[in-house]
Structures are given as structure tokens and as C-alpha cells.
Amino acid sequence: MSGFLYISNMKKILIFLFLIPQILLAQNNWCGTVNKMLANPATEKEQNLMQKIRTNITNNSSNKNQDSLLIIPTVVHIIHTNGIGDISDLQVHDGMRVINEDFRRTNADTINGNPIFYPFAADCKIEFRLAKLDPNGDSTSGITRTDTALYPHPEPTDPAFDNVKYAINWPPHMYFNIWVVRHILAGTSGYSQYPGTAFTYGGPWETYGVVIRSYEWGTIGTSSSDGRVATHELGHCLGLYHTFLSYSATCGAECDTTGDQVCDTPPTLPTNGCNTANQCSNDMMGPSPFTQDMTDQLENYMSYNSCQNMFSLGQKDRMRGFLTTLDTLNGLYLDNNLIATGLMQPTVITELSINENRKLLKIVDVLGRETTNKKNMPLFYLYDDGSIEKKIIVE
Numbered sequence: 001m002s003g004f005l006y007i008s009n010m011k012k013i014l015i016f017l018f019l020i021p022q023i024l025l026a027q028n029n030w031c032g033t034v035n036k037m038l039a040n041p042a043t044e045k046e047q048n049l050m051q052k053i054r055t056n057i058t059n060n061s062s063n064k065n066q067d068s069l070l071i072i073p074t075v076v077h078i079i080h081t082n083g084i085g086d087i088s089d090l091q092v093h094d095g096m097r098v099i100n101e102d103f104r105r106t107n108a109d110t111i112n113g114n115p116i117f118y119p120f121a122a123d124c125k126i127e128f129r130l131a132k133l134d135p136n137g138d139s140t141s142g143i144t145r146t147d148t149a150l151y152p153h154p155e156p157t158d159p160a161f162d163n164v165k166y167a168i169n170w171p172p173h174m175y176f177n178i179w180v181v182r183h184i185l186a187g188t189s190g191y192s193q194y195p196g197t198a199f200t201y202g203g204p205w206e207t208y209g210v211v212i213r214s215y216e217w218g219t220i221g222t223s224s225s226d227g228r229v230a231t232h233e234l235g236h237c238l239g240l241y242h243t244f245l246s247y248s249a250t251c252g253a254e255c256d257t258t259g260d261q262v263c264d265t266p267p268t269l270p271t272n273g274c275n276t277a278n279q280c281s282n283d284m285m286g287p288s289p290f291t292q293d294m295t296d297q298l299e300n301y302m303s304y305n306s307c308q309n310m311f312s313l314g315q316k317d318r319m320r321g322f323l324t325t326l327d328t329l330n331g332l333y334l335d336n337n338l339i340a341t342g343l344m345q346p347t348v349i350t351e352l353s354i355n356e357n358r359k360l361l362k363i364v365d366v367l368g369r370e371t372t373n374k375k376n377m378p379l380f381y382l383y384d385d386g387s388i389e390k391k392i393i394v395e
């Protein structure tokens with residue numbers, strides 16, 4: 001007998017390439033490693049991909065029709081040791097509330113920012129929602145719990161860098177993975193991996209996502225924070241650099257090619273304070289929206305300051321540029337994936353039509369590995385018309 005779970009029609013599926021992960025560390029809003037996605041000099045592959053992303057960034061910012069809400073199915077993996085480090089579902093939900101308020105700019109503290117930046121503050125129109133169906137098509141809370149003695153280490157060269165990620169991860173072309181851990185070695189609060197396997201500091205897709213300490217997640221239960229390390233780390237995962245890009249410790253030059261490459265976040269230098277400052281005077285170089293030298297945007301989530309409360313419009317366009325360009329990410333928010341992850345009613349399936357002339361290209365498992373027609377496990381069937389079927393052949 002054969003069981004047919006559902007059909008999805010995602011454009012592409014994930015590609016796994018080489019393991020060259022990069023981390024971004026945050027400790028009390030401090031990231032220890034601040035390298036860039038592109039090596040210097042960048043490879044041709046990196047340059048080409050970045051050019052594609054830039055084109056989509058421009059399209060996103062110039063075409064208001066592309067300002068639609070992007071819903072990202074999300075799974076929170078709680079990594080605990082015999083209950084130590086475990087957090088309640090309620091705390092998981094509270095952490096989701098914080099990141100979504102920040103990404104939608106419905107956070108209560110927007111009025112604490114410098115009014116000069118109000119016109120540049122963005123509702124990113126991105127929402128992270130806990131999945132309701134797991135990779136097998138079964139009902140889920142979008143929260144998993146794994147009992148293990150593993151601690152992750154934030155250094156990419158350390159063998160423990162990806163240990164909890166390999167302990168459990170859900171297919172990254174369907175779910176955004178967040179690992180909430182009891183402890184991170186080297187005293188780090190959280191770290192992320194840049195998107196894209198082609199980038200020097202990207203990495204394999206199954207390790208893509210955010211690792212964060214449990215007491216930085218949400219504002220209730222075991223949390224001792226405002227939950228915004230997660231907001232910051234999610235920004236990195238969607239292609240954002242720090243506003244100060246401390247690796248260079250200079251103000252850079254033109255706003256679109258130096259610094260954080262976002263023009264409405266004034267160039268600045270590393271700072272840990274919330275006192276008004278103006279560390280760079282090249283704010284108007286390049287395609288800048290500013291007509292005067294601005295003070296530093298201390299309230300930006302991608303700074304290290306504790307007075308964070310905004311992403312900028314330019315950061316929004318950049319994040320949406322990455323989301324809509326990269327093959328693994330640009331299926332996440334599509335209707336068929338929202339159906340597959342239980343976030344949209346499956347009646348939409350009836351709108352999909354199957355092309356009878358299509359040819360099967362290959363079969364891959366949930367981790368994107370090519371495989372044969374195995375029984376009793378969910379597999380993805382990729383066809384030459386770009387459609388994908390997810391099936392389990394049950395014996």
C-alpha cells in the first residue's frame with residue numbers, strides 16, 4: 001500500500017556544499033567574531049551570488065508589491081542534559097513573541113529611539129512561526145527536546161562547533177532551525193551562520209540557523225534577558241553584518257560597498273554605550289538617503305548597544321534580498337511549504353496541478369542526500385518541471 005502525504009511544489013531544493021562555517025558571537029550583545037561572508041578577494045561564485053542578491057535587494061526596495069508578509073516556519077530545538085537547560089513551551093512562545101515584535105516593529109519601546117531615525121525604522125514583514133507539522137507530516141508543537149551532554153563551541157574550528165546541530169536538525173528548506181542550549185563554551189550568548197553555502201563564511205544548510213543560550217531566549221521562565229540576542233542573531237542569519245563591522249575598525253567609504261553595506265545605518269565604530277555619538281562623518285557617501293551627517297544609530301539591533309529597538313529599511317531590503325534569492329530560503333515562505341509545515345490549510349493543494357509529462361530527476365532524503373526509492377521514510381521526488389513531491393511509500 002502506498003501512502004501519499006502531500007505534494008509540494010517548491011522551486012528548488014537545498015544544495016549541500018562544503019563545510020566552511022562562520023560564527024557570530026554575542027555575549028551581552030557582544031559578538032566575538034565579525035568576519036564577512038565574502039573573502040578578500042571574493043571567489044567568482046561568491047561575487048555572482050552576491051550580485052544576484054543585490055539585484056533582488058533593489059527589486060524588493062523598488063517594488064512595493066514585493067512587500068508581502070514572509071512567514072518562516074520555525075522549529076526550536078531545546079538541547080538539555082537530563083532536564084538541566086530545559087525550558088517551558090511558554091518560554092519558547094515568549095521568545096517567538098520577542099523576535100516577531102522586533103521584526104514587525106510592534107515592540108513597545110520604539111518611542112525610545114532617536115526620532116531622527118523614525119523614518120528609517122522598518123516593519124520587516126517577516127514572521128517566524130512554530131511549525132505545526134514535522135518533517136514526517138505528523139502534528140508538532142514546533143518544539144523538540146533532546147537530552148544530551150553535548151555543549152556547542154562557537155569557534156568554527158572547534159569539533160564541538162556544530163555538535164548540537166548534528167544531534168538534531170529539520171530540513172532547512174522547510175524550517176528555520178533554532179537551537180536553544182543550556183550553555184555555550186567560551187562564554188558566548190549566541191552565534192549564527194551566514195546564509196548560503198557558496199559564501200566563504202556560510203556553511204552547509206543543515207547547520208544553518210541560530211544557537212542561543214536558554215537564558216537569553218524570551219523574557220520569562222529561566223530567561224534573564226530581553227530576548228534580543230535572538231533578534232540580533234536572526235539578523236546575521238538573514239545576511240546582516242554589524243552596523244560597525246569591527247573587523248575593519250574604520251568608517252569605510254561608500255555606504256553600499258563598505259561597512260555593513262546598508263545605506264540607512266550610518267557608518268560607525270564599535271561601541272557598547274547608548275550615549276549619543278557620531279563616530280564617522282562619511283554618512284552621505286554613496287547612495288545614501290541622508291542629507292546630513294547623522295549621529296550613530298545606537299538603537300539598531302545589529303549594534304552591540306543595550307538600547308536596541310529597530311531594524312532599518314535598508315536592512316529589511318537586505319534580509320528580504322537574501323530570503324528571496326537563495327534556493328534553500330526562497331521556498332520557506334511559499335504557500336506549499338506553509339501547507340507542508342501546517343501553517344496554512346491544505347485545501348490550497350487542490351490549486352496545484354501535476355504535469356503528467358514531467359520527468360523524475362532524482363530522489364533525496366530530508367537532508368537533501370540523493371537516495372533510492374526506500375520504503376517507510378519521507379523522501380522528496382524532484383522533477384524536471386521544478387516540482388517536488390514529498391512521499392512516504394508505506395509497506
Ligand SMILES: [Zn+2]
Pocket residue numbers: 024025026030031232236242
Ligand atoms: Zn553579532
